[in-house]
Amino acid sequence: MDSNYIRIFDTSLRDGEQAPGASMTSSEKLEVARTLARLGVDVIEAGFPAASPDDLAAVQAIAAEVGQTPVEGRPQSEPPIICGLARCTRNDIATAWEGVKGARRPRIHTFLATSDIHLQHKLRMTRPEVVARAVEMVTFARSLCPDVEFSPEDAGRSDPQFLYEVLAAVIKAGATTLNIPDTVGYTMPDEYGAMIAGVIANTPGAKDVIISTHCHDDLGLAVANTLAGLRAGARQAEVTLNGIGERAGNASLEELVMAIRTRGEKLGLHSGIDTRQLCRASKLISRVTSYPVPPNKAIVGANAFAHESGIHQDGMIKNAQTYEIMRPEDVGATQTTLVLGKHSGRNAVSKRLAELGYPLEGEALARAFAEFKKLADRKKSVHDADLIALASDERTQAPELWTLQDLQVACGTTGLPTATVRLKGPDGKLHVHAAVGTGPVDASYKAIDHIVRSQVQLLEFVVSAVTEGIDALGEVSVRVRQDDQRSCHGHGTDTDIIVASAKAYLAAVNLVLSRETAAPVHAQKSSVGADASVS
Incomplete structure (x- = not known):
């Protein structure tokens, strides 16, 4: 593959669904998977098949439909890889295979913690036991599926030397992708980038497999850490729509993709995502999970392309590049919105009135703008209908005897x-x-x-x-x-x-x-x- 191409691995249907109250039905999962395929994601982690019969059925349905036929208009020529998550147990791995085997390009993703805190308090295993279990289960997964991903859970807090040991062992056992998760969102961008660089430099065989990132947002650094990992040599990014997921969530797909696209010259990276589908996909995942998108959410929030300040609005009217680093149509947003409020200037109000079919000039505009300011002091936002009413007042104004x-x-x-x-x-x-x-x-x-x-x-x-x-x-x-x-x-x-x-x-x-x-x-x-x- 192109050495600068970033595989987008979407785990909205697995890690995203683990957000409290965000569970989806099988039909909703299939709808999201179809949207992800149209969006152009490379890998869809369709679920955790061993978690429940319904989850298994959902993964099977996605594998049979979305994982079989390329979607018309999809940037890639093949359908996405359909992936199922499994703990390092035979039952989980066998069930995951049952879920994904109907796809043209199936993948089993298995994981085992490597940090001492997890080994001591959760797994109650020694380091040699962890290495042996990981090798055994990756070998078993590889006997079923040609594409196996392994994640050392809590890699961000693991001893680097032990991390390299485990990763080298699973590469020999047949792992094709190594995912390096910052499971608890603990690392800083320089630390995470150094960890990825360390894995590539110190793990035998690492340069022959795909290195992946998986960052959580507990400190608000998920996208920054992911970018640091990609710049250090990782070539797959695990993300979710709207950044949903455990606790504070995951790295946001739309933020990462648009950072890569907008700063492509600096990063030297690119993806196969059709960014014009981002807003549509964001709205869908918000609807099926009942997780609203904050207005100030980057890329897909209602205010992402909205401007209220008079200074900003004046700049936007003259040249959109003064205050927008990307075009709204690039992400599927309808248009830039000049939000009219108490900070708006006369230029923005005049422009919007003209767009609505009420061009006012001179004294008429001055009077309408004065009324607009009075109204804006009493309302958070002045809508088009408000402006039309004000303009109608001005146009039909009778001689003011009284x-x-x-x-x-x-x-x-x-x-x-x-x-x-x-x-x-x-x-x-x-x-x-x-x-x-x-x-x-x-x-x-x-x-x-x-x-x-x-x-x-x-x-x-x-x-x-x-x-x-x-x-x-x-x-x-x-x-x-x-x-x-x-x-x-x-x-x-x-x-x-x-x-x-x-x-x-x-x-x-x-x-x-x-x-x-x-x-x-x-x-x-x-x-x-x-x-x-x-x-």
Whole structure:
């Protein structure tokens, strides 16, 4: 094989399933295996066949289907290797073989601890006994299957000289892949890289087999340790989708693969993964295990390609490379998201409004942006629907003869619903009035009517939520009429539905009043126009 090619060994269906509460049914495992094959993983560790009859059946089903026929569009020309895990016992190894033998390329993966702490407290075996057991079981596995992987469990805390001894013995017994696990996530990247380099340099026969990494994330170093191991000469990486697994989990497949792809020139490595499938695979494993993906998760999290800061958004609008080191489409994400919040700038808001079909400029944009900032102070995120509502407010805004300055209401099961309204009039003066109504909206409308001296009739009142959630922006639409004139519409938006109601009503009233004052002017203009045309 290409000496710089990294085999991706996915153990989501085995180690990943060992995460508390992450167990999957046979049908779910088969669905995940199909996705992993499309993704282009080289090895699928389909399960631990000796763990239960259902696990055995799942591995057999995966071997018979996914392990037999290459998936159309898969980067590799052959189906993935289907692997089953087994302890170093005859029963486990025989059962693992029953699980994987239906695959075109089967593998048995067996393991035995090599650290003194495991030997003393868990296995209660001596070092010579461990070597003898490992050789015996690898020999047995090799008699069944041509591809055998051996893992010295807790290699990260094992004596290096004893580690080399065990590995040399299993190579002679027929192991084709040596997996060096940092089982408890204890090592640092320099330590793990040195351990891999030490295995290659000091184990007879190591250069004739594949050396693999398997790192846990107890200290948050799983991907860093894996990369250190690959740079030291390992050519297989054991990973899981979303990094699920025992305790803090495993090295994340998507993070490792994108690190290799993004920093390919520095690392000099590459894989056969179709990275455009990463988001889809991540969502699938999240769904079947009920393990949600954190928004800030690298590569596949909801915020991985989201920008809220105004400085960042401005840079992204000018050139995406200012703040993104990979393209969202490279991992199957739909697009970069400029999350609009209180840190967003006018440029980002203007761009998004234009994309939504509401281009605003000049004073209209200034007013909409001011309302956006007010809204952003009350909400964590401003959604497209919020922006559309704000833009609609600006586009349909009636002449502001009267503007709402303040509104305070008192209501409930006791007392009379009361509203105090302060408006700024056409003369620039403030006018305040309090009124009692059947409810807070009715009281607000009566107070407005008293101040502006309007006699309009409310014909229609509609309330709706622009977005979801407790902090949703509410939108109110009203239709009013004065005397026998044509009805006028008004609408208002606010996170406070009473305030939105007052804004909508005042907008409609302003439109009625503006028509009253405009009528004689229009008539005069018509007369002048007629005279001018005669001359």
